Amino acid sequence: MTDLTDRGKAFRSAIAAFIEARREAKLKGKDDDAGVASKYDYATWLADAARRVGQIQAVTHVLKATHPDARGSSLHVAPNNLPQRTEIGTHVLGDDYAEDVVGNAAALDVFKFLKIEVDDRRLLDWMQAGDADLCSALHPDTTVATGWMDTFGKLVRSDPTPSSHEAAKQVYWLVGEEPSNDVDYHLLQPLFSSSLAHAIHADIQDARFGEGNKLARQAFRTKEAYEAPYRDYRNLIARKLGGTKPQNISQLNSERGGINYLLASLPPTWDLDRPRKLLKLDSAMDRLAYFKSVRKQVKTLADFLLADPPANDATRTLRRKIEQELGNQLALFAAETHARFEPGWTCDPDCMLPLCERLWLDPERTELPLREGHEQEDADFKAAYERGDWPDEVAGRFANWINAQLREAGLPTVGDAEHKHWARQAIVDAAWPVPLQRRAPAGGEA
Known part of the structure; x- marks a missing residue:
């Protein structure tokens, strides 16, 4: 076995700790099972993970959030690669965005493995960069290790021929001159941005339950000065995706418990006259x-x-x-x-x-x-x-x-x-x- 560098040892230690934690969770409360434990041997587990990674895909826009039975393509589009508009959209996330994962929920542990951070970067990022220290830490046989690196790196991929589905939202946009001619239409398919929904969900959760905003809310209620701003989202609707199995939609949807917030969209009121108070009335x-x-x-x-x-x-x-x-x-x-x-x-x-x-x-x-x-x-x-x-x-x-x-x-x-x-x-x-x-x-x- 080739001697590992200090970085290589750090990679191997992080990977081994993850696999050991998976083994302990699997055997928790049970007698030692040699058959089960052998599956969590370092090389055995990595080989199995490399086989299963093809069952999942890293994406930013999730098709099944539109309809759980949709069988078309989800997409991975980095926010910085989107048109930079003045309106709020996925593009405002820049480099700071969460990737989602779709596919076989039983293989989501592979994504958790690839999210392990060493030197402030994920294993997935190091694999896509072809890091030599990580390669040597995966397997002593360079050919095997390189093959795993390439396989894991393809978690982020695009379908060669993206497809829609009858259960997906579709808008047929007339681009030609003849409405009765099918070829004169361009098919638009709006996709749910799970990365943007996740960022919004995190901000709303912090506004509702975060300790900092809680103190700001109390100061607002008692009309006392407070050094930080007070954030409030009123009249929210929680749209539940996936029912009792939110993981069937996507990994991030599962982390949100299936909850996706919709903001109020009430029209503006231009009448500046304050309504008469509703006091001393038997009914509004x-x-x-x-x-x-x-x-x-x-x-x-x-x-x-x-x-x-x-x-x-x-x-x-x-x-x-x-x-x-x-x-x-x-x-x-x-x-x-x-x-x-x-x-x-x-x-x-x-x-x-x-x-x-x-x-x-x-x-x-x-x-x-x-x-x-x-x-x-x-x-x-x-x-x-x-x-x-x-x-x-x-x-x-x-x-x-x-x-x-x-x-x-x-x-x-x-x-x-x-x-x-x-x-x-x-x-x-x-x-x-x-x-x-x-x-x-x-x-x-x-």
Whole structure:
């Protein structure tokens, strides 16, 4: 066996420690098994890893994140090789990005092996660079070691002929002159950037649970000076990929527990007039009538129904459009209230709103520290929020309000059937952990 350099010894020691840790984990709590233990012999394990590395692929953009049954190509594109645009995208990651791995989940331990760092670089990087010390540490036979180096280095590879799949997102873009001619279209396939999603996930997790931002949040709540900025991501939605087996999507998706955050995409509000406070009111629905175009939409619906239109598709389509616009206004009313009132405003003694509406319009109150002398009240508020039944109650109150408006307009026949119908139109925004935009099946009487 050729004498190893100090660097070669460092490589071999790091590799041997990794293999030994795998062996101990496999045999933990079991009697020594010579057959199993032999698989973790240094050369034996490396030979097996070199065989299995072809079952996985390092990528930045994951196809299965779009649909778990998609069978096309995932891609590896270094962020610096992407067009450098002003918009936020994968290109902003530069050299500091996480590579993902797709393929056989049973071979993911090979990727963990290749991520071992020696001299501040991964084994994968040293293999791709053809490092002589690493080569000698892998195997005394140079031919074998060189073959392993080449095989492991191909973890990052591209399909010679990238393919799409019917389960993938596809956009056919007309590049020719004749829409009826298939060859005049160019196929665009948007791909999920797992590297970018991982960076965003890490930042959001730090903002939500990091100790530094926790202190900044406390200072913000108590209006005290703090040396660092306070970061907050509101109205997040957690999209779960892979179900109970997130590793089937990709390695990074598994590390995130399948959670991929979606940021709120509410349109900007240009109305600079602050809404009247919702204090000394029995219901926020009393203010809903004065929000945006709600009064006009209710009148349009009432006039339409009073005209007794024919029961056909055109009537149903127009009615559905008006109803959905009213449901959207309910969601926007809540979003504007969240943005313009400080969390905890429902603690005001003059707040007379029912509990379900307080939970709906002041969800961030659940993140505030318990007030001295009101600990039980605040704890009950948080518990009620987490039970998650209040969106249905809000939907029911919305339905009652719509029925009352229609009766005033001259439609006395509206009743329980209409109540259930209006409740189904309600879009009640609820911040995490209650799912956003839950659509109540029927609502409840207020």
